[in-house]
Amino acid sequence: MDLRRLTIKELSEKLTKREISSVELTKAYLDRIHEDNPKYNVYTCISEEEALKGAEAADKAIGAGEAHALSGIPMGIKDNMCTKGVATTCASKMLQNFVPPYTATAVERLYSNGAVLLGKLNMDEFAMGSSTENSIFGVARNPWDPDCVPGGSSGGSAAAVAAGLCAFSLGSDTGGSIRQPAAFCGVVGLKPTYGLVSRYGLVAFASSLDQIGPITRDVYDCALVLGAIAAHDPLDSTSVEKTTEEYAGELEEGVGQVRIGLPREYYDAGLDEGIKSCIMNTVKLLEGQGASSLEVSLPGTPNVVPAYYLISSAEASANLARFDGIKYGYRSPNAKNLSELYRMSRGEGFGREVKRRILLGTHALSSGYHDELYNKALKVRRMIAEDFSAAFEKCDVIVAPTYPTTAFKIGEKIEDPLKMYLGDIHTAGVNLAGLPALVVPCGLDERGMPIGLQLIGKPFTEKLLLKVGYAIEKLVGRFAPRN
Amino acid sequence: MKADVEMVRRIADLAALGISEKEETEYAADLNVIIGYMEQLSGIDSGDVKPMEHVLPLKNVLREDVPVNENRREELTQCAPSVDNGCYTVPSVVEA
Numbered sequence: 001m002d003l004r005r006l007t008i009k010e011l012s013e014k015l016t017k018r019e020i021s022s023v024e025l026t027k028a029y030l031d032r033i034h035e036d037n038p039k040y041n042v043y044t045c046i047s048e049e050e051a052l053k054g055a056e057a058a059d060k061a062i063g064a065g066e067a068h069a070l071s072g073i074p075m076g077i078k079d080n081m082c083t084k085g086v087a088t089t090c091a092s093k094m095l096q097n098f099v100p101p102y103t104a105t106a107v108e109r110l111y112s113n114g115a116v117l118l119g120k121l122n123m124d125e126f127a128m129g130s131s132t133e134n135s136i137f138g139v140a141r142n143p144w145d146p147d148c149v150p151g152g153s154s155g156g157s158a159a160a161v162a163a164g165l166c167a168f169s170l171g172s173d174t175g176g177s178i179r180q181p182a183a184f185c186g187v188v189g190l191k192p193t194y195g196l197v198s199r200y201g202l203v204a205f206a207s208s209l210d211q212i213g214p215i216t217r218d219v220y221d222c223a224l225v226l227g228a229i230a231a232h233d234p235l236d237s238t239s240v241e242k243t244t245e246e247y248a249g250e251l252e253e254g255v256g257q258v259r260i261g262l263p264r265e266y267y268d269a270g271l272d273e274g275i276k277s278c279i280m281n282t283v284k285l286l287e288g289q290g291a292s293s294l295e296v297s298l299p300g301t302p303n304v305v306p307a308y309y310l311i312s313s314a315e316a317s318a319n320l321a322r323f324d325g326i327k328y329g330y331r332s333p334n335a336k337n338l339s340e341l342y343r344m345s346r347g348e349g350f351g352r353e354v355k356r357r358i359l360l361g362t363h364a365l366s367s368g369y370h371d372e373l374y375n376k377a378l379k380v381r382r383m384i385a386e387d388f389s390a391a392f393e394k395c396d397v398i399v400a401p402t403y404p405t406t407a408f409k410i411g412e413k414i415e416d417p418l419k420m421y422l423g424d425i426h427t428a429g430v431n432l433a434g435l436p437a438l439v440v441p442c443g444l445d446e447r448g449m450p451i452g453l454q455l456i457g458k459p460f461t462e463k464l465l466l467k468v469g470y471a472i473e474k475l476v477g478r479f480a481p482r483n
Numbered sequence: 484m485k486a487d488v489e490m491v492r493r494i495a496d497l498a499a500l501g502i503s504e505k506e507e508t509e510y511a512a513d514l515n516v517i518i519g520y521m522e523q524l525s526g527i528d529s530g531d532v533k534p535m536e537h538v539l540p541l542k543n544v545l546r547e548d549v550p551v552n553e554n555r556r557e558e559l560t561q562c563a564p565s566v567d568n569g570c571y572t573v574p575s576v577v578e579a
Contacts, residue, residue: 101558194538208537237544238537306521317498324499326571331564338576339499347501355500359491359510360517362498376524378534383527385535418516434538459538 003028004164005480008073008221011167015062015072022062022072026055026116029074033118033165040141040163042156044079046119047086054116061114069224071114076166078157079120080127081107081212082201086117090203091135092125094323094330094349104201105236106170106212106229113228118166122156125351126320127177127205129153130423133414134353141410142184143481144449148407151181157215158185162481168216168225172202174209175308176402176427179439182215183402183452186441186479188222188469189215193459194434195240197226198233206315207238209308209431218478219440219470223248226462247463251470255289258468261296261395266426272405278443278451283399285475286468296391296398300384301425307384308428309421310364310377316354317361323349356417385433388456397468398456401426402439406449430456438465440472441479450479484522486514 003011003025014020030048037043051074058072077083080090082100089095103111111117124134132140132155140155142148143163150159154171158181161169171178173191182189190213197212204210214225227247233239260283267276283293325331325345332344350358364373391398403423413420430437435456442453453472457465491511495502502510556569565572 098562101555101562234544234546238539238541240539303524303527306524309517310521310524321498325564326573328562329564335574337574340501341574342499343501346499347503350500355502355506356510356513358498358500359494360514362494363490363514363518366494366497372525373518373521375534376527376529377521378536379529379532380524380527382532382535383529385538417513418520421517 002164004032007217008070008167008224011073012071016067022055022058022116023052025072026051026074026118029118029166036163036165039146040143040159040165041138042122042140042160042163042165043076043119044089044091044122044137044156045087047117050086051116051118054111058114058116068112068114070110070228073115073167074118075110075115076118076121076157076160076169077107078123078154078169078171080123080172080203081170082203083107083117083120086120088120088203089136090126091123091137092349092351092354093136096136096330098328102201105198105233107201109229109231121154121160121169124153124155124353126203126316126354127153127172127174128316128353128357130176130180130420131414132156133410134351136351139410142407144186144407147409148449149184149410151184151407153177154215155181158182158187158189161185161187161215161217168214168221170212170229171215172210172212173431174205174312175424175431178213178215179427179437179452179454180403182439183450184407186450186481187215187217188219188441189213189439190222190226190462191430191437192226192230192462193436195238196230196242196436196460196462198231198236198239200233200235204319206312207319208315209312219466219473220248220251222438222469223251223466242460245463247466250463251467253467255286255291255468255471258291258397258464259395260286260291260293261391261398262293263296263298263301263391263398263400265298265301266400270404271401272445274445275401275406275451279399279401279453282442282453282472282476286471289471293399294394296394298387298391298429300380300387301429303380304384304429304432305422305425307377307380308424308432309360310373311381311432313357313361314364314374315361317358317365320350320354320358325349353417381432384429388429388433388435392458397464400454400456402452402454403427406445406447406451426454435459436462436465438469440469442472442476444479484518486511486518
């Protein structure tokens with residue numbers, strides 16, 4: 001039996017029954033990583049020593065009858081979340097030698113639930129990108145077709161789960177960075193409601209949009225990991241004061257009479273026909289279980305991409321001002337004075353896309369353009385959020401595509417930034433409005449590449465999204481690449 | 484608005500971002516297309532819609548002022564590219 005294809009739930013059963021130990025399981029994963037990582041390039045760093053230490057501790061806890069939900073389960077973490085003693089690079093030359101002196105809260109919560117860190121996962125530099133091609137470690141590859149991108153920016157996180165190189169992972173989502181790679185790699189990905197998961201220790205990209213979430217093999221695992229990471233954190237002042245919920249308990253209740261909204265604008269021209277028909281077939285299956293569907297409208301959809309890129313780049317230009325070559329990160333060896341030190345360290349340390357966004361964001365915030373660009377985008381943001389509120393008066397969940405196409409080829413879009421940005425049309429509105437959204441695989445296209453269906457809910461309706469996602473998984477099954 | 488090399492130079496200066504002449508030309512071309520696309524927002528009637536900086540109703544988060552930080556000077560300065568005697572070093576700021 002191939003341990004690497006098992007879910008967290010299945011692995012936990014084997015661990016608690018002592019059929020395998022966490023050390024054995026962790027070694028099996030590490031062996032496979034050494035063998036397969038050169039093919040997919042999903043890990044930026046393998047933390048073998050920490051992994052084995054964590055596995056030994058988990059085995060002790062299990063032996064003592066003190067197992068937690070994730071005890072002994074090997075995981076990977078996107079390389080923009082701080083892990084004490086393990087390099088955290090954001091896939092950037094700027095942070096290539098950075099070993100954080102503290103751990104992100106979300107990761108700390110996974111540790112305290114017994115999870116074992118295998119290593120850090122590849123991504124677009126500072127989470128800016130949709131293909132994991134903007135990485136100092138080189139492009140990550142899609143396990144379904146190594147000539148295709150795994151999506152981005154959490155491409156390593158999604159591809160590692162799909163390739164069986166970790167049992168689950170964490171990604172971060174600012175404009176679709178968990179959901180689009182989950183869709184491209186045929187795995188489950190959740191972007192939680194803004195504020196549900198602490199951002200403490202997540203290297204900030206756009207603080208009003210960023211959110212950490214799980215990427216898993218199935219919906220049950222997603223609920224399990226969400227339950228472990230979602231909690232109030234006094235170290236993040238935007239973390240909400242909600243009591244921790246049990247997300248995995250009610251999944252089997254079924255969809256009941258859930259009302260599904262289908263946003264007209266998302267199914268317009270531009271969406272791949274195969275994706276559209278696959279999603280519509282899945283909706284029909286849900287209707288067979290008692291759900292109903294109706295068309296809704298999100299008229300601000302054409303404005304999502306411009307508003308998102310103006311706001312996220314403006315916030316990024318401010319957040320990335322902290323990289324000055326002094327307290328941490330890259331320092332240019334060629335600077336002769338302080339001003340040069342800043343300029344040269346930043347110019348040499350940041351990659352092409354990051355610099356492009358800093359320039360765009362600085363421009364949008366600069367005197368003379370602030371009102372016309374940034375402030376206008378903030379007004380449009382409210383209009384987009386109000387579109388969602390109006391739609392949710394008629395429906396309980398929105399069923400949408402995740403991306404206009406399935407995984408595209410490496411190199412296909414990287415030279416045309418606007419073309420790359422336009423792909424975010426189905427995901428970035430969710431971040432602007434702070435909503436939760438779950439991606440579950442619902443089929444394969446004619447090339448055999450996975451299609452991800454996106455379920456969008458009102459704030460803090462993760463339980464409902466997971467319930468509907470679970471029903472979809474039961475109806476259409478799970479998907480895994482052949483190798 | 485048309486982005487040109489001069490504009491790129493001005494914003495790179497604001498952002499303390501050192502870029503080469505070649506990059507200036509490339510970014511001018513890129514930003515021209517990108518900002519041109521984003522200007523579609525100016526055609527939207529947003530009337531008296533209030534700007535939305537954040538999705539949550541942000542409020543000040545207060546807590547008791549209890550000292551919690553232990554002295555981690557050495558651990559933290561280890562992250563810096565250049566340290567002398569427990570202090571960050573930078574090139575000379577005041578001209579001799």
